[in-house]
Amino acid sequence: MDEPLGDFPPEVFREMGHAAVERLAKYFETLESRPVLARTKPGEVLAQMPRHAPEDPEPWEAIERDLDFLVEPNLTHWQHPGYFAYFANTGTAPAIVGDFLAAGYNQVGILWRTSPVLTELEQGVVRWLLDLVGLPWGPDGFDGQLADTASTASLIALAAAREEAYPDVRRTGLAGRPQGIVYCSELAHSSIDKACVVLGFGTAGLRKIPVDAEFRMDAAALEIEIAKDRAAGRVPVAVVATAGTTTVTSVDPLPALVEICERENVWLHVDAAYAGSAAALPEMRSLFAGWERADSVLFNPHNWMLVPLECTGLFFRRMERVRRAFSVVPNYLETPEGNVVREYMDYGVQLGRRFRALKMWMTLRAFGASGVRARLRAHLVLARALRGVLEREPGVTIAAPTPFSVVAFRWTPEVLSPEAADAANARILARINEDGRTFISHALVSGRYTLRVAIGNVRTERRHLQTFLQVFREAVAAESPRKP
Numbered sequence: 299m300d301e302p303l304g305d306f307p308p309e310v311f312r313e314m315g316h317a318a319v320e321r322l323a324k325y326f327e328t329l330e331s332r333p334v335l336a337r338t339k340p341g342e343v344l345a346q347m348p349r350h351a352p353e354d355p356e357p358w359e360a361i362e363r364d365l366d367f368l369v370e371p372n373l374t375h376w377q378h379p380g381y382f383a384y385f386a387n388t389g390t391a392p393a394i395v396g397d398f399l400a401a402g403y404n405q406v407g408i409l410w411r412t413s414p415v416l417t418e419l420e421q422g423v424v425r426w427l428l429d430l431v432g433l434p435w436g437p438d439g440f441d442g443q444l445a446d447t448a449s450t451a452s453l454i455a456l457a458a459a460r461e462e463a464y465p466d467v468r469r470t471g472l473a474g475r476p477q478g479i480v481y482c483s484e485l486a487h488s489s490i491d492k493a494c495v496v497l498g499f500g501t502a503g504l505r506k507i508p509v510d511a512e513f514r515m516d517a518a519a520l521e522i523e524i525a526k527d528r529a530a531g532r533v534p535v536a537v538v539a540t541a542g543t544t545t546v547t548s549v550d551p552l553p554a555l556v557e558i559c560e561r562e563n564v565w566l567h568v569d570a571a572y573a574g575s576a577a578a579l580p581e582m583r584s585l586f587a588g589w590e591r592a593d594s595v596l597f598n599p600h601n602w603m604l605v606p607l608e609c610t611g612l613f614f615r616r617m618e619r620v621r622r623a624f625s626v627v628p629n630y631l632e633t634p635e636g637n638v639v640r641e642y643m644d645y646g647v648q649l650g651r652r653f654r655a656l657k658m659w660m661t662l663r664a665f666g667a668s669g670v671r672a673r674l675r676a677h678l679v680l681a682r683a684l685r686g687v688l689e690r691e692p693g694v695t696i697a698a699p700t701p702f703s704v705v706a707f708r709w710t711p712e713v714l715s716p717e718a719a720d721a722a723n724a725r726i727l728a729r730i731n732e733d734g735r736t737f738i739s740h741a742l743v744s745g746r747y748t749l750r751v752a753i754g755n756v757r758t759e760r761r762h763l764q765t766f767l768q769v770f771r772e773a774v775a776a777e778s779p780r781k782p
């Protein structure tokens with residue numbers, strides 16, 4: 299044996315780890331000098347990678363060099379205070395350390411006994427999150443889990459709804475059964491389409507209900523669709539309400555949807571992926587009134603509660619309904635304590651689970667609920683301020699109400715036709731993102747190309763919005779000489 303086997307020794311790990319912390323600290327210090335959106339051309343990174351993994355060990359310095367010259371120049375900087383695209387978020391220091399430690403402890407949560415602390419910290423963090431957003435915990439309230447993403451969480455919730463609507467479907471499958479229908483608004487997230495595909499309803503089994511002038515699901519139209527489906531012998535399975543739509547952050551009329559679902563005995567799932575964190579603010583809670591009567595609710599701490607991907611809170615009333623949909627226990631996973639502890643493998647698709655609760659637990663402790671609330675409030679204040687400026691900006695139209703921290707708007711001078719304005723806004727977006735100081739994204743709102751500024755990074759201050767406004771004005775000025 300010429301090479302000792304095993305991992306790098308602790309003293310080497312210590313150096314690697316210290317260098318990684320030093321790297322990230324420097325990264326945070328220099329963030330603002332970097333263009334937010336990566337300037338990478340498609341295929342550029344891959345072209346720089348050797349085709350084959352190295353046969354022999356490489357010196358750590360070579361790997362560090364590639365972090366400098368291959369990795370960091372090709373990052374899109376989500377941690378940058380000028381990041382305003384999609385739903386801006388932050389991986390904060392306690393959460394980063396939590397994720398790092400979770401990897402180091404390498405807990406594989408297949409069973410309670412393979413990591414009691416992973417399971418029980420997750421149960422405890424679920425209770426903390428429920429308290430924070432004002433949802434009741436317990437046998438008459440909610441319990442739940444931390445999933446990887448909202449997409450997976452909605453799939454799990456809708457699988458449980460399917461089991462309720464078609465008892466024993468996990469054994470029989472759907473073949474020969476009447477078509478099941480899921481209802482959501484036309485602004486619901488594409489993850490609901492995907493869940494319908496996976497669960498065998500197909501996209502033909504998804505009804506997209508129109509929205510009203512404020513982008514909320516039309517409850518009367520929902521009732522009509524449910525009645526039509528029942529009359530045709532189809533099975534209404536679930537209504538998915540969105541609290542904080544992806545494009546404009548509108549909230550579906552939860553009280554009306556709860557009434558309909560209770561009357562119709564249809565599962566109500568609330569997708570509050572981005573906006574749910576805002577329910578930590580008592581003054582925002584009225585926007586979510588009714589969700590406490592839903593069958594399942596999700597929100598993403600990785601969107602707006604200070605932790606990096608992945609961390610989705612998925613909550614259920616009567617969790618045994620999820621267990622009925624998912625529990626499959628082969629002999630090798632039976633344990634003497636199986637009936638008295640929470641076995642999270644019974645409540646979803648995955649067997650092995652990460653120690654996701656660790657970063658959430660450390661983050662909530664390090665910031666405290668008051669620290670979380672203060673940061674959410676700061677974002678709401680910034681969004682209102684930006685909206686106020688944009689309302690007065692020549693040629694700008696606000697495209698939707700701003701209930702949370704996303705401002706949707708267009709540059710629509712009167713001389714431009716709607717189609718010409720669409721093209722102009724697309725060019726403005728491209729110029730803003732080429733500039734590099736900020737990064738924003740777009741959405742189709744009422745069929746028109748719309749710019750979106752999403753505030754959600756804890757480093758963002760008023761001056762970064764001023765920078766955005768300056769960049770936006772420059773981009774508009776480049777447009778102005780153009781005649782329709």
Ligand SMILES: Cc1ncc(COP(=O)(O)O)c(C=O)c1O
Pocket residue numbers: 385446447448449450486487489540542543544569570571572598610
């Ligand atoms: C309302 C809504 N639901 C679900 C998702 C999907 O989130 P995830 O990436 O956690 O699957 C998004 C993402 O933007 C969203 O806006």
